[in-house]
Amino acid sequence: GSGAGSDSFCVIQQGQVHALLQASPVERRALFEEAAGVSRYKASREESRRKLDRVDSHLGRLADLKEELDRRVQSARLQAAKAEKWREVQNQIKEARIDLMAHHWSEAQIAHVGLKARLAAIDSETVSDAPSHISEALGTLQDRVVKDESVLRESERAEAVLVQGLAAARSQIEREFQVMDASARERARTLDRVLRAHSRLAAGRLALGNEDQLLNEIGLEINRLTLRSAAQEIEGQRCKQALNQFRALQEAAQHENTNCVRELALLEKQWSAAQIETERNRTIVRQARMVAHRASEGLNEVNLVLADLNVNLEGARNRLEGARAGWRAEVEARDGFQAAVDHLAKQAQTLLLEKKGLGGRREVLEGLERSHEGFGAGVRDVLALWQADPAGPWRCVQGLLADHLKVRREYAPLLELALGERSQRILALDRSHVRAALGSISKPLDGRAGFLFPADEDDEDDDAFIPPPVHTGIIARAANLARCDHPRFADLPERLLGRVLIVRDLEAAFELLPLSCGYSLVTLKGEWLDADGGLSCGPLIVEAGVLSRKAELREVRERLAQIEGACREMERESATQAAMLRAAQERVGTLQQRIDQLAEKEQALSRQVDDHVSRLKGLETEAETGAREEQEALARLAHLVTESVVLESEKKKMAIRVSESADQASLQAIQLDQALEDVRQADRLLFETQTQLAEKQVVLSQVQMRRRTRTDEVRALVAEVDREETDARVEAIRSEKHHRALLEQLASLPEYYNSLLYAQELLSEAKIKHDESRRILVEAVHAQSDQAESRDQKSQQRQALELESARILMQLDELKRRAFDDYQFDLEADITNRSVPSQLDTDGAKIEDLRRQAQRLGTVNEEAVHELQELTERQRAFHDQMQDLQAARKGLLDLIDAANAEGSTRFLTVFHAVAGHFRDLFRKLFGGGQAELSLVDPANPLDCGIEVIAKPPGKDAASLSLMSGGERTMTAVALLLAVFRSCPSPFCVLDEVDAALDEANVGRFTDLLKEFSERTQFILITHHKRTMACADVLLGITMSEPGVSTRMAVKLDDWLGNGGAKVAA
Known part of the structure; x- marks a missing residue:
């Protein structure tokens, strides 16, 4: 680094x-x-x-949650609409019943006022018509009647008290029902809080699950690093074991070398002794051969026959050897053809590699050409407009100067230096067309763009040709090193480069400056010397030049074309050599068949020779007695020679073993050094792995700390859920208490009804007694005048009116109670502020229809509207989160693209x-x-x-x-x-x-x-x-x-x- x-x-x-x-x-x-x-x-x-x-994972989870929430919102929206409809119907029922009660209240009030007026009239008439003596005479009866009336009133009051008690009990039952409804609503709200707490708990557990997932990933990474560390420790142990083995092998090799040296010295001594014994036995063999020579004369005749057979066998073998020589020549020719084919394949492979490299270079250069790399922004804009519509306003454009100016690659950087910014000029045929095209563009160019036009024939040649000075340092005129392939711009090299000379070096340039005659000078190293003496120097970046790039691209394309031609030529040559190779293989097969035939003949002659040798051995057996002494001597000599050869061979083998053991010791030393390097490498890898493991353990500790925090939050949410559930259970217990109290109140109603029936029976008996007293009084005064009868009639009318008045008052109380208990509406106080509709539903048909509408709605969740608002808020929050995540995702994609x-x-x-x-x-x-x-x-x-x-x-x-x-x-x-x-x-x-x-x-x-x-x-x-x-x-x-x-x-x-x-x- x-x-x-x-x-x-x-x-x-x-x-x-x-x-x-x-x-x-x-x-x-x-x-x-x-x-x-x-x-x-x-x-x-x-x-x-x-x-x-x-982010994609979070978006997926949010999409799932949003989909579930959308379903819940849709369901809540339907329930909310249903609840709104139900409330509307209930309000209509309430208004209709209140209107009906108000109507009945008004009618009862009017009737009660009329009754009070009639009672007042009857009382005034009775007082005016009753004579004083009737009052005195009937005092006793009246007292009795008064007493009976007082008893009757007491009975009525008792009945009224019981009626009021019954009404109070019913009111208490209604209030218990209201309390139960309120408790049910509170219980629903408590359950809603429990659900929200469960939702937060689920979110916390989801976050905790994410932390657990991250913790598992880090744990897996730590396990992987631990396994890697263990594997590296095992590898280190293995390397150390190999090191010990190599040390042991080196020691063994050194020990083996020492043993081999000792054995080699022992073999030297044995070989010297064998040589002395061999010389002694050779003397014995020479003496035995003299005896064997006399015995071999009898075998000459057989040897002559064997000589003829051997001549024939030799001829056969010569013919076989000639055939084999021809076969080897053909095989060599075949191998030559094969080598030629292989050489062509290798050359083709080399050309393909070069073609691949040049192809990659061509792609790079063509990519730079397509992107107009190195050109100004204005030039690229003009080229883009021209390429977008070649037949449009820019049809007069013929391309770039560099596209039509052909130069050699080695001079391209120098000519580009001489051209300067003119190398990026655009060739155009007509100035007016260019001016019109520039006027047609909607926005100005991003940079400057230069144009070159054909030279006008009428233009005077201001720059007449001036011959360059003569100097050995001049390489060439720059205009002579370039040509333009466009017929209208054939004079461009002379126009642009006519006053530029290419010189050898800066020293020659300074020598030519006084003689330059207005010429600018460019050295082969890229120094520029103006005609007025200005000097520009520095490194010349060849790769950045447009002319250099185009010259290189042309050379690459020409070389690729040459490689293509060479490849086709090699293919043809390879086909020719392959045909010759197949012909050579056929000739080799033919010669192999002839060799097989000659080998069979040679084997037949060999068998004949073997037969005659057998006959010769028979003769030798006859002469064996005479030659036994020579054979024994030869046997001893052969044994000694063999032993000497064996000892010599063993001595050489031992010397080779000594050399091999020395080489093995050197090899073991090299392997020992390599094993030491392996041990060091294993220790270094183990240290790096343990460092990574320590870093992962630090990250694991941080994640575990965050998980403990998440766990505490989840526990707090669990406690909150437990509290909410406890509140829900307490509310359920409270509702149960109210329910039992309601049942007790309902159980006490029969007692009220029994007491009321008993009071009504007492009232009936009091009425009977009162009627009886009045009847006696009537009978007592029956004889009275019409005034008494009229008074009795008026008293009866008054009693009837009083009963009717009491009934109307009870009706008014009942209406007032029902209106307040059912709808919290005070008829007596609020009826003056309420307008009664002209068409009143007195028969209750509208109320019954509304009730049927409410029943058709079925079960209604009155809290659906509130739930819909909460779900809508959550839906909006999810939508905002998804928009934020999508914006973050777009930002990440933009960041990736920018990176x-x-x-x-x-x-x-x-x-x-x-x-x-x-x-x-x-x-x-x-x-x-x-x-x-x-x-x-x-x-x-x-x-x-x-x-x-x-x-x-x-x-x-x-x-x-x-x-x-x-x-x-x-x-x-x-x-x-x-x-x-x-x-x-x-x-x-x-x-x-x-x-x-x-x-x-x-x-x-x-x-x-x-x-x-x-x-x-x-x-x-x-x-x-x-x-x-x-x-x-x-x-x-x-x-x-x-x-x-x-x-x-x-x-x-x-x-x-x-x-x-x-x-x-």
């Missing part, structure tokens, strides 16, 4: 070259991501995606810059050749891998994995330095980067470092002497005395200036 911020790359650590060599294309992009600084965009994108998943766009732009910018530097550095390190960087998937630059295609001088193009070791290392170094050049730093630490380079490549590497050191200070950690030799200062640690370390520094300039004196720091 850089260690100095996202815009620098100042530390190239030890082993980074090896890691780059071993990296896959996907892993290799990490180097470019660090250089481009896009890691934060990828992290932001991943974090936004995780948040987007959570992808910015990351892609940054990555592609750095990638193209690194690719250009990589091509240059590759040529410098290899002294030529070509190298390209290509994206595996150009459509997905943020995630695809990066392929390295290199073509060293004199070799075919190949990927990094197919190159040799030295070439791969140098290519990786070139890539690292290309990244460093793209993200330069004032200083850079190179930690043993040259460890894998040989001496020749180290020299090229140090030469490149010297070039880089003009702008960057390098700190190298190295063991190569040639790398140390290129440094300005050497720093080291030495142990001047045991246990004491001393820092030493040597400046090579001071060393050379002081004649080799050492400078200590």
Whole structure:
């Protein structure tokens, strides 16, 4: 990593070259991501995606809750409408009954007033008509009647008291019913609070479930890390066991080597003894051969026959060998054809790899062409308008200057420098058309756009041709290096570049300046010298040039066309070689059949020879007695020779075993070092895993703390639910008490009715007694005059009127009580403020119809309206939450798109810059050749891998994995330095980067470092002497005395200036 911020790359650590060599294309992009600084965009994108998943999850849950709530709202809306209708009907019933009661109250009041008037009239007539002597005579009877009347009134009062008590009991029952209704409503409200508390409890438990889910995920991650740590510990133990095994094997190999050396010395002694014994037995064999020679003369005749047979056998074998030689020649020809086919296939593969690399480069260049990369905003606007409607107002546009100007690729940057901003000019045929097109656009262009028009024939040539000066530093006139393929603009190179010369270097340019005759000068390195002496210099960015890009695109397309032709030619050649290969295989098969026939003949002759040899052995058996001594001597000699050969073989084998055991010991030492490195790697991985495990455990503690908080909240909600349920149970108990009290009141009604019946019986008896007294009084005064009879009649009328008045008063009381008990309406106080309708429903038909309407509504929830309001509020809250989540989701998607766009732009910018530097550095390190960087998937630059295609001088193009070791290392170094050049730093630490380079490549590497050191200070950690030799200062640690370390520094300039004196720091 850089260690100095996202815009620098100042530390190239030890082993980074090896890691780059071993990296896959996907892993290799990490180097470019660090250089481009896009890691934060990828992290932001991943974090936004995780948040987007959570938002989608919340949206899904909210959608489910909203769907359920919509169903509840729909049901509540229907119940609320039903409750409203029921209340409306009940209000209509109430109004109709109150109107009817008011009507009855008014009629009863009118009747009671009339009765009181009639009673007053009768009383006045009775007082005026009653004579005094009748009063005296009838005093006794009147007293009796008065007494009976007093008894009657007492009975009536008792009856009235009982009636009032009954009315009070009924009123108490009605109030109990009202209390029960109020209790039921309170109980419903309590149950509603319980439901709301349950809802909050469910929400809390849902949140707690989310925390539990997160806790489980973290727990799974901790388990995974724990398992990984355990696996890494096991791997570490395995590596340590392997290390112990390798140590044991090394010790065993050393022990084996020692034993082999001892055995080799013992075999040397045995072989020397066997050689002495062999020389002694050879003397015995020579003596035995003299005896055997005399015995072999008798076998000459058989040997002559065997000689003839051997001649024939030799001829057969020669013919067989000739056939086999012809077969081998055909096989070699077949192998040659096969090698040719394989070579063509390899060349085709190389061309395909090159075609793939060039195809990727062509796609990049064509993508830049399609997006008009490098052009100004105004130029892009004009091109977009022209391409949108080629036959419209912009039909006079012929394209860009760069599209029609053809230049060689090596001169394209220099000509583009000479053209300047004119390289982005647009070719148009007519000025008036351009002026009209500019007037037709609705809004101004986003930037400036320049146009070039054909030269007018009538125009005077103000810039007459001036011959350039003669100088060896002039390469060519710039106008001669370009041509325009458009017939109307064929003079463009001369018009635009006629006064520009391409010169060798800046020194030649300054020499030509006094002789330039108005010419501007461009050096091959990109320095610009105006005709008036102005100088412009600096690095020339080839990749950013439009002409360079188009020239490279043309070369890439031409090379692709050449590769296509070469591929077709190779296909034809491959088909020809394949046909020749098949013919050679057929000839090989024919020769194989002839060889088989000759082999059969040779075997037949061999059998004849064997038969004659058998006869010869018979003869030899006859001569065996004479040759026994020679055979015994030869046997002993053969045994000694065999033993000597065996000892020699064993000695050689033992020497080989000694060498192998030494090599095995060396191999075991190497494996031991590798095992030590594996143990260190396992310990490092274990430490990283344990660090991650500790971080996850910290996160787990935080989540557990949040879960405990959630748990406390849920417990508080559970307590609240318990309290609400307790209140509901208390309310139910209270309602039960009122219900029992109501039952008790209903049970006391029969007693009131019995007492009332008894009082009515007493009243009837009192009335009978009173009637009897009045009858006696009537009989007593029957004889009186008509005045007494009239008085009696008036008294009866008065009594009837009093009874009627009492009945009307009771009716008025009943109406007043019913109106107040049923509707809390005071007839006596509020009737004066109420208007009675003209058409009154006196028969109750309307009330009965309204009652039937209320019954048809069925069971009605009177709290439905309140529930609907609460559900509507919750629905609105859910809607707001979903809108917030959808807005958050849109924001996350926009953030992801912005991160992808910015990351892609940054990555592609750095990638193209690194690719250009990589091509240059590759040529410098290899002294030529070509190298390209290509994206595996150009459509997905943020995630695809990066392929390295290199073509060293004199070799075919190949990927990094197919190159040799030295070439791969140098290519990786070139890539690292290309990244460093793209993200330069004032200083850079190179930690043993040259460890894998040989001496020749180290020299090229140090030469490149010297070039880089003009702008960057390098700190190298190295063991190569040639790398140390290129440094300005050497720093080291030495142990001047045991246990004491001393820092030493040597400046090579001071060393050379002081004649080799050492400078200590």
